[in-house]
Amino acid sequence: MAKSALLKSSLGKKYWMALTGLFLCLFLVGHLAGNLQLIFGTDLQFNQYAYFMTSNPAVKILSYLTYFSILFHAVDGIMLTIQNKKARPVGYVKNNAAANSTWQSRNMAVLGTLLLVFIATHMVNFWAKMHFSEMPLQQQTVSQPIPMTNEKIDVVVYNTTTGSFIAQQQVEGGEFEVRNNKEFYIKGSDIKFAEGYKDLYKITVDFFKDPSYGLVFTLFYVFSMAVLAFHLLHGFASAFQSLGANNPKYNGLIKGLGKLFAIIVPLLFAIIPIYIHFIK
Amino acid sequence: MNLTLKIWRQKNAKDKGQMVDYKIGGIEPDMSFLEMLDVLNNELVEKGDDPVAFDHDCREGICGMCSLFINGEAHGPDRGITTCQLHMRKFKDGDTIYIEPFRAKAFPVIKDLVVDRSSFDRIQHAGGFISVNTSGNTQDANNIPIKKHDADRAFDAATCIGCGACVASCKNSSAMLFVSAKVSQFALLPQGRVEATERVLNMVEAMDQEGFGNCTNTGACEVECPKGISLENIARMNREYLAASIK
Numbered sequence: 001m002a003k004s005a006l007l008k009s010s011l012g013k014k015y016w017m018a019l020t021g022l023f024l025c026l027f028l029v030g031h032l033a034g035n036l037q038l039i040f041g042t043d044l045q046f047n048q049y050a051y052f053m054t055s056n057p058a059v060k061i062l063s064y065l066t067y068f069s070i071l072f073h074a075v076d077g078i079m080l081t082i083q084n085k086k087a088r089p090v091g092y093v094k095n096n097a098a099a100n101s102t103w104q105s106r107n108m109a110v111l112g113t114l115l116l117v118f119i120a121t122h123m124v125n126f127w128a129k130m131h132f133s134e135m136p137l138q139q140q141t142v143s144q145p146i147p148m149t150n151e152k153i154d155v156v157v158y159n160t161t162t163g164s165f166i167a168q169q170q171v172e173g174g175e176f177e178v179r180n181n182k183e184f185y186i187k188g189s190d191i192k193f194a195e196g197y198k199d200l201y202k203i204t205v206d207f208f209k210d211p212s213y214g215l216v217f218t219l220f221y222v223f224s225m226a227v228l229a230f231h232l233l234h235g236f237a238s239a240f241q242s243l244g245a246n247n248p249k250y251n252g253l254i255k256g257l258g259k260l261f262a263i264i265v266p267l268l269f270a271i272i273p274i275y276i277h278f279i280k
Numbered sequence: 281m282n283l284t285l286k287i288w289r290q291k292n293a294k295d296k297g298q299m300v301d302y303k304i305g306g307i308e309p310d311m312s313f314l315e316m317l318d319v320l321n322n323e324l325v326e327k328g329d330d331p332v333a334f335d336h337d338c339r340e341g342i343c344g345m346c347s348l349f350i351n352g353e354a355h356g357p358d359r360g361i362t363t364c365q366l367h368m369r370k371f372k373d374g375d376t377i378y379i380e381p382f383r384a385k386a387f388p389v390i391k392d393l394v395v396d397r398s399s400f401d402r403i404q405h406a407g408g409f410i411s412v413n414t415s416g417n418t419q420d421a422n423n424i425p426i427k428k429h430d431a432d433r434a435f436d437a438a439t440c441i442g443c444g445a446c447v448a449s450c451k452n453s454s455a456m457l458f459v460s461a462k463v464s465q466f467a468l469l470p471q472g473r474v475e476a477t478e479r480v481l482n483m484v485e486a487m488d489q490e491g492f493g494n495c496t497n498t499g500a501c502e503v504e505c506p507k508g509i510s511l512e513n514i515a516r517m518n519r520e521y522l523a524a525s526i527k
């Protein structure tokens with residue numbers, strides 16, 4: 001159809017805004033489920049989740065979709081906002097906008113830009129460390145019986161993705177060596193026999209408990225989740241309208257679900273740094 | 281009632297324009313807002329000043345000509361009415377009232393409070409019609425059975441008077457409510473389905489070309505629309521456009 005412009009037209013841009021926005025809502029659910037292990041799981045479980053997120057091929061595809069969605073959503077959103085500003089070159093002297101619309105609906109671009117700043121900061125804080133920098137590997141202390149006695153001795157071991165343990169002494173003692181930040185090799189050979197878990201758990205806990213910046217970042221993360229809440233308070237239901245789903249029978253349901261989602265998801269996210277900083 | 285009016289004065293399309301203060305007395309609560317402006321203009325003419333130019337025609341809420349952004353809202357603080365239906369009893373003695381033209385790039389000011397809304401006409405020309413034979417043997421419209429539910433919704437959409445309050449209220453100066461009303465009034469009826477695909481594509485294209493902004497679903501238009509045109513129409517247009525785009 002010659003006239004249709006699914007990318008260029010005002011309506012087309014809105015479909016993409018809504019689709020990427022809703023996909024990001026799905027991403028939030030997955031991300032939250034994993035992160036909650038910082039509170040409800042063990043350090044090993046959290047690190048296993050982090051390992052899964054960086055190595056599973058299906059997750060890889062989803063994560064590329066997420067990067068793409070964030071970029072597309074942000075660029076499209078900012079372009080739309082610039083166009084919208086241009087559509088009223090001379091503004092009103094007195095405009096009582098609060099009489100006919102919610103604050104969050106009028107400030108989606110400001111909220112979104114703050115989210116973009118948060119996402120960038122967050123990725124530098126954790127994602128970049130996980131992907132690109134040297135990280136400690138997950139360790140655990142196990143008590144082992146000393147043969148032929150009734151006594152036990154505490155041994156520090158590395159957990160590996162095969163479920164086995166490698167004693168720290170064996171690595172320090174030169175039997176094994178670690179390459180590529182996480183792979184265990186028999187020293188001096190090409191024989192890789194296990195992979196360790198990067199200890200993202202420790203990095204995260206240390207980050208929010210840091211004596212110099214832990215509190216600042218805890219507050220910044222909580223503030224950003226409030227921003228997310230307002231973005232979703234308008235965005236969730238708005239996306240359905242953009243996609244043409246408006247039926248008086250279901251509008252109440254969509255609006256209600258949107259409000260619940262917009263409050264519960266950011267709240268649970270926000271509890272994590274609070275819990276780590278103040279309680280853990 | 282004694283009032284202070286702050287009114288946008290602009291000599292012509294090129295002039296920069298500014299707000300000018302006027303004091304006015306002897307206003308009755310039962311006067312309409314436009315009658316209050318008539319009183320002001322009589323005084324201005326008597327003093328030899330240029331009267332304030334504002335749009336109006338029917339003065340009974342059906343033509344859509346009267347515009348005005350009053351105290352920060354299109355058609356003033358009341359709901360479901362045009363400016364000609366706004367009464368001075370909505371204001372109090374001693375009030376200051378801001379009166380500005382509808383603002384949008386696609387609605388340029390001609391003079392004072394009068395704006396050029398012909399961009400709406402051009403959108404209508406792009407598809408806001410059906411092609412029927414009117415050469416004398418016209419079919420009776422009632423020959424085609426139509427569900428009451430659909431007929432009612434089409435009629436609701438057709439009550440749009442093209443006033444432009446939706447554009448004026450929208451923070452994005454989006455014309456979506458107007459265009460969606462015009463798309464919906466036909467999309468819901470069998471006579472309109474025939475050209476539905478071209479209609480929605482052409483009207484949206486015309487809307488974008490006129491320089492209106494993009495809808496962000498703030499819902500301001502629906503609240504300020506004098507005819508209560510629903511956001512459902514915008515969602516319907518979004519569906520129609522999507523369906524037409526992939527056809």
Ligand code: HEM
Nearest residue numbers: 018021024025074077108109112113116235238239242496
């Ligand atoms: C996790 C992150 C995010 C989620 C879940 C999210 C979700 C959403 C949703 C569901 C909408 C409604 C779409 C619609 O009305 O059709 C929306 C709108 C919007 N978002 Fe986001 N968003 C996120 C991040 C961002 C970022 C980083 C920006 C950067 C600028 C942004 C800017 C906007 C803007 C400007 C709108 C309004 C656009 C419009 O309605 O036309 N968002 N967002």
Ligand code: SF4
Nearest residue numbers: 440441443444446505
């Ligand atoms: S949709 Fe409502 S506000 Fe917009 S032009 Fe029609 S009647 Fe006026």
Ligand code: FES
Nearest residue numbers: 337339344346364
């Ligand atoms: S003058 Fe006709 S609607 Fe107000």
